[in-house]
Amino acid sequence: GILIVATKNAGKVKEFQHAFAPLGLEVKSMFDYPNLPDVVEDGVTFAENARKKSVQVSKALGLPVLADDSGLCVDALNSRPGVYSARYGGPGATDEDNNLKLLAELEEQKQGEDTGQPLLSTARFVCALSLYDPFSDKEYTAEGAVEGWITSEPAGGGGFGYDPLFYLPDFGKTMAELTVSEKQAISHRGQALRLLTERLAEATEG
Numbered sequence: 001g002i003l004i005v006a007t008k009n010a011g012k013v014k015e016f017q018h019a020f021a022p023l024g025l026e027v028k029s030m031f032d033y034p035n036l037p038d039v040v041e042d043g044v045t046f047a048e049n050a051r052k053k054s055v056q057v058s059k060a061l062g063l064p065v066l067a068d069d070s071g072l073c074v075d076a077l078n079s080r081p082g083v084y085s086a087r088y089g090g091p092g093a094t095d096e097d098n099n100l101k102l103l104a105e106l107e108e109q110k111q112g113e114d115t116g117q118p119l120l121s122t123a124r125f126v127c128a129l130s131l132y133d134p135f136s137d138k139e140y141t142a143e144g145a146v147e148g149w150i151t152s153e154p155a156g157g158g159g160f161g162y163d164p165l166f167y168l169p170d171f172g173k174t175m176a177e178l179t180v181s182e183k184q185a186i187s188h189r190g191q192a193l194r195l196l197t198e199r200l201a202e203a204t205e206g
Ligand code: ITT
Pocket: 006, 007, 008, 009, 012, 041, 068, 069, 070, 071, 072, 085, 086, 087, 095, 098, 125, 159, 160, 161, 162, 163, 187, 189
């Protein structure tokens, strides 16, 4: 079977492929449907934006669609960038732009004071998933979160987005230094996926 995921983020696509391949599901993304209109992500919460993406793309295709809205909430920045994580570094910002902006803002906050300490703030990644089924008009949702620290010393070539700056004390590594499987086992997205799978199983056991 196939599973359509309403995302244009190649990093997310890779993680969904890795999660669903063992279930025999081929993941299609918005790279496979380039002519669909963009969804305006103007929700106040991750869950609201995930629902906008799943419902709008599902209605355009007439098929069930999964969507992911996620981001980084940094404690020293009062939980910003949060739902603005993708455009934090400005319109069309790359992952690198966003990471530079994050370090600049956290270092500016320390007002030049050099503590010699690379860990700048506690933070969490949050992921909201929404699976919309147009045949039953039902939405299935799940959220996951993972706690870590923002480090001024980026490391690792795996993952995507803010992963090189997200330090996990239990591993002594950043998220970008984990393999896809290791990331899936602990990440916000991995947790949300496992919860969504449980909820779907319960709903279909009937
Ligand atoms: P779609 O909306 O098309 O799925 P997007 O990249 O715009 O793609 P979001 O609006 O959900 O996705 O924004 C997510 C932001 O949070 C984006 O900047 C990501 O780099 C970051 N992010 C989300 N999950 C992440 C993860 O697992 N590791 C690192 N950064 C992540």
